[in-house]
Structures are given as structure tokens and as C-alpha cells.
Amino acid sequence: MAGRNGVYGAGREALLDAVIEVVGRDGLKSLSYRKVAEIAGVDNTLISHHFGSKAALLEAAMDYASRRTLESAEFDRIFQGAIAENILSEVRESPERQAFQFEMVLASRTMPALRPAAERLYTAYVQRMQAALVTAGYEADEAVARLVFAALDGLVFQHLTIATEDQTRSALDQVERLLPLRRTVPPVPERTP
Numbered sequence: 001m002a003g004r005n006g007v008y009g010a011g012r013e014a015l016l017d018a019v020i021e022v023v024g025r026d027g028l029k030s031l032s033y034r035k036v037a038e039i040a041g042v043d044n045t046l047i048s049h050h051f052g053s054k055a056a057l058l059e060a061a062m063d064y065a066s067r068r069t070l071e072s073a074e075f076d077r078i079f080q081g082a083i084a085e086n087i088l089s090e091v092r093e094s095p096e097r098q099a100f101q102f103e104m105v106l107a108s109r110t111m112p113a114l115r116p117a118a119e120r121l122y123t124a125y126v127q128r129m130q131a132a133l134v135t136a137g138y139e140a141d142e143a144v145a146r147l148v149f150a151a152l153d154g155l156v157f158q159h160l161t162i163a164t165e166d167q168t169r170s171a172l173d174q175v176e177r178l179l180p181l182r183r184t185v186p187p188v189p190e191r192t193p
Contacts (some may be wrong), residue, residue, distance in 0.1 A: 011040065011042045011050070012046075012050045014042055015047060015050060015057070016064040019031065019036055019058065019100075020065050020096055020097055021096050022039060023100045023104070024099040024103070025096050025099070027103060031054070031058075033047050036057075055113040058107070058113075058114060058117075059113060059114055062101070062117040062120075063120065063121075065100055065101055066120070066121045069097065069101075072090075075131070075132045078129075079135075079136035083173075083175060083176040084169045087152060087155070087168075087172055088165065088168065088169065088172070091156055095160065099160050101121065104118065104121075105118045105121065122149075126149050129146075129152075130142060138179060148179070152175065155168055155171050155172055156168075158171075
């Protein structure tokens with residue numbers, strides 16, 4: 001059966017996109033095979049065929065969501081220009097993906113099967129944050145990268161839940177003001193295509 005885009009074999013990705021949409025929009029408790037299959041535009045038997053269990057489906061969706069974020073230019077552009085605008089732009093582009101990842105990390109506390117995926121998610125994000133900081137000219141070991149990522153991650157979480165855009169922007173501007181304390185070399189100039 002074809003997925004959302006009508007291509008055979010796209011059913012797996014359509015299911016993962018649907019899981020991200022449902023959980024990111026309505027929370028983990030709202031997840032059902034029927035709802036996911038309906039949004040994906042596929043038969044719900046594909047869930048068992050591709051994943052076998054709800055835990056395997058959620059783990060695959062976590063890996064898929066983090067891979068999509070890591071493949072985007074999000075980390076590479078954070079320190080090119082205004083940090084606040086770059087972060088807020090990413091949240092505007094994929095609020096469900098951001099919310100989904102927070103839901104899944106929290107769920108990993110009570111669903112041990114999700115713990116490895118949550119650990120992979122944060123390990124990959126901290127590594128990419130470290131690379132982005134170094135490229136931008138900051139002295140950034142793993143601890144600094146984890147600190148900066150935690151600050152940005154926490155501000156994104158607040159923005160998705162309780163903070164206004166102005167509050168988030170103001171806090172992100174403060175992060176940007178603090179970062180030059182660790183700058184060791186001028187940033188690498190942005191390349192134009």
C-alpha cells in the first residue's frame with residue numbers, strides 16, 4: 001500500500017511522520033494505531049508489519065525525528081546571525097517534532113524501551129552542538145556543548161509550553177550575550193551559494 005505521497009514503500013515514513021504529528025500535537029496518551037494509520041493514509045496493518053509493537057514504533061519515530069532534525073541546517077545555523085531568530089524559526093517550522101521529542105524523552109523515564117533512543121537523541125544533539133560551537137569559533141568541549149544545548153533545549157521547551165515569543169527571544173538574546181565569553185577565534189564567515 002502506498003503512503004501519503006502515493007509511493008510504495010513510503011508507508012513506513014508516513015507512519016513515522018504521523019506518530020510525530022499525533023504525539024507532538026495531542027500528546028502520547030492520544031496515540032492510537034487507527035489515528036496514526038488514518039493520518040498516514042495507510043492501512044493500520046502496516047504498523048505491525050513495519051514495527052511489531054507500540055514501543056518499537058515510538059523508538060523508530062524518535063530516531064527518525066532526531067535524524068530529520070540533525071539533517072536539517074538547524075545546528076549549523078544557530079550561531080550564524082541572531083541565535084534567537086534561528087531557534088524560533090526552527091520551532092516555527094517543526095513545532096510538532098519539537099514537542100514530540102520532549103514527550104518521548106519524558107516517556108523514557110517510565111518506558112525503559114525508549115531510554116536508548118532518548119540517550120541517542122541527546123548524545124547526537126550535544127555532539128552537533130559542540131561541532132556548531134567550534135565552527136563558530138567558541139572554545140567548546142563536551143561539557144560546554146551540553147550546557148549550551150541544555151539552555152537552548154530548555155528555552156524551546158518553555159516556548160512550546162508556557163513562555164511567550166517575547167520571553168523566549170529575550171532569554172535567547174541573553175544566551176547570545178553570554179557566549180562571547182568563550183569565543184576564541186573569529187567565527188567562520190557564512191558561505192553564500
